[in-house]
Amino acid sequence: MNPPTPPRRRPGGRTARTRAQVHDAVLAELGEHGYDGLTMDAVATRAGVHRATVYRRWGDVGGLLADVLDAASDDDWRPPDTGSxxxxxxxxxxxxxxxxxxxxxxxxxxxxxxxxxxxxxxxxxxxxxxxxxxxxxxxxxxxxxxxxxxxxxxxxxxxxxxxxxxxxxxxxxxxxxxxxxxxxxxxxxxxxxxxxxxxxxxxxxx
Amino acid sequence: MNPPTPPRRRPGGRTARTRAQVHDAVLAELGEHGYDGLTMDAVATRAGVHRATVYRRWGDVGGLLADVLDAASDDDWRPPDTGSxxxxxxxxxxxxxxxxxxxxxxxxxxxxxxxxxxxxxxxxxxxxxxxxxxxxxxxxxxxxxxxxxxxxxxxxxxxxxxxxxxxxxxxxxxxxxxxxxxxxxxxxxxxxxxxxxxxxxxxxxx
Structure with a gap:
């Protein structure tokens, strides 16, 4: 229910850092340009990651979005607890x-x-x-x-x-x-x- | 709430008939191919209407869809009346x-x-x-x-x-x-x- 936010940086080496940079870039591009402006190349450039890496790992824009959405579950969000x-x-x-x-x-x-x-x-x-x-x-x-x-x-x-x-x-x-x-x-x-x-x-x- | 259905043929001459043919074609194309397969040319061909007429009257795919949706209100639908x-x-x-x-x-x-x-x-x-x-x-x-x-x-x-x-x-x-x-x-x-x-x-x- 809460918004997907850029995943927090975790210790975890270069692969995890790359993933986090790419996710940040996807969210930024999506927020600025919407789906129609979201391209693999723009994400790679914004993330500062090789295009080949982005294509190999995520395949296409659908794969990028799916990975961002899946990563959004990887948090410690809990629902409110107000007492009623x-x-x-x-x-x-x-x-x-x-x-x-x-x-x-x-x-x-x-x-x-x-x-x-x-x-x-x-x-x-x-x-x-x-x-x-x-x-x-x-x-x-x-x-x-x-x-x-x-x-x-x-x-x-x-x-x-x-x-x-x-x-x-x-x-x-x-x-x-x-x-x-x-x-x-x-x-x-x-x-x-x-x-x-x-x-x-x-x-x-x- | 009910589905947009092809508008009933009305007496009303050639303009009304053209509109009805184009609406039918939009719904058929949309049902078969979705938004991505919906083109002005395919609608014109399917409707048997000149491409120039379709472009002049509806402008683009958004205009076609808007007119279909607006026409859907032009019916006598009423909500159910069951007694409770x-x-x-x-x-x-x-x-x-x-x-x-x-x-x-x-x-x-x-x-x-x-x-x-x-x-x-x-x-x-x-x-x-x-x-x-x-x-x-x-x-x-x-x-x-x-x-x-x-x-x-x-x-x-x-x-x-x-x-x-x-x-x-x-x-x-x-x-x-x-x-x-x-x-x-x-x-x-x-x-x-x-x-x-x-x-x-x-x-x-x-």
Whole structure:
């Protein structure tokens, strides 16, 4: 859910440094020029890496984007922990809104690129899967606090809470609404309390 | 929300017939080849219309797509009227799911094209605005039946009900889930009954 950021420099030698430089260059080029302006040569030049290395290692622009997206999961991001379900979801939605409206529009450009490259699309799916999985603890904590009915389906709740953000910001492209993160969070929390995300309880008597 | 379909032939002379032929050709080309395979020349050939006419009237591929999307509003589509809010929303979501997963994938291709052409993106926005406006009667009828608290914000309710469909089908690209239309409808209906879409919105902790 949080924006892909340039991977942190890690100790790890020349290969890791090259990868980090190339990722930084991809994000910078994408932010400045969008998918249509993203070329292997521009990335190589900006990264200060041999063209041959970039072609050999990443193949094409789709391969570059997929690697950037996969690297975005390689961080220690955790969802907010505010002490209430609605506030956790609102803080999460605020992160999404901030990322989607950031300048340069890197996250928006990555999502747009996923409509151009099948490889990038699959990597974007993996990144969302990673983020939603990490967010399941928000629902687990709310259940432990007694805020939720038993057997609440965490994934469905999280999708319901965040989907209006993506719908407004990516597809409907509506004007900025600073209340949107809170509204969507509150809607999902109210629906959850009303049992909207109940899973059929286990049938085995467990 | 329903898929753009080839506009019905109307009496209206040669200009209207040409437009209808060109729209049909755009949808067919888009369904077969996607945005990347959509060219002015292929559309002209398929429509049996002079290339010069197509260029003069629509300018470029973005202009063609925008006109197709604008024409999609020129129909008599109405939202379902089943007698209950949840069922209306579920039927609406079913229409969205059917349209988004149809073969050839015309609606999906139009949405993808909106990331390529600013003109198509604005037309897609107008189409959604038209559809959501037409759907507001679903909420008005539910209010008259006493299913909703007074002063329910119809647009926010409709976005909440439909956003999970678009999020799953357009962005997350998750496998087909036949329960999704009903789940998203029930979630929105439960949230609405709990006052999630009250105008003015409830303040947090109220």
């Amino acid at each position: 379900l609605e506030d956790d979801l609102a803080a999460l939605n605020q992160e999404i809104q901030d990322a989607m409206t950031a300048r340069p529009p890197i996250m928006a450009a990555l999502i747009a690129a996923s409509f151009r490259s099948e490889q990038a699309a699959r990597a974007q799916q993996r990144l969302w899967e990673d983020r939603y999985t990490r967010c399941e603890i928000v629902v687990a904590r709310a259940a432990l606090r007694g805020e939720l009915p038993p057997h609440t389906d965490a994934r469905r709740l999280l999708i319901a809470a965040t989907a209006p953000l993506y719908h407004h910001l990516v597809l409907l492209r509506t004007p900025h609404d600073r209340l949107l993160p809170r509204h969507a969070a509150r809607t999902a929390a109210l629906a959850a309390a009303a049992g909207a995300f109940a899973k059929p309880p286990p049938t085995s008597g467990a | 809010l949840e069922d209306d929303l579920a039927a609406l979501n079913q229409e969205i799911q059917d349209a988004m997963t149809a073969r050839p994938p015309i609606m999906a291709a139009l949405i993808a094209a909106s990331f390529r052409s600013e003109q198509a993106a604005r037309a897609q926005q107008r189409l959604w605005e038209d559809r959501y406006t037409r759907c507001e009667i679903v909420v008005a009828r539910a209010a008259l039946r006493g299913e909703l608290p007074p002063h329910t914000d119809a647009r926010r309710l409709l976005i909440a009900a439909t956003a999970p469909l678009y999020h799953h089908l357009v962005l997350l690209r998750t496998p087909h889930d036949r329960l999704l239309p009903r789940h998203a409808a029930r979630t929105a209906a439960l949230a609405a009954a709990a006052g999630a879409f009250a105008k003015p919105p409830p303040t947090s902790g109220a």
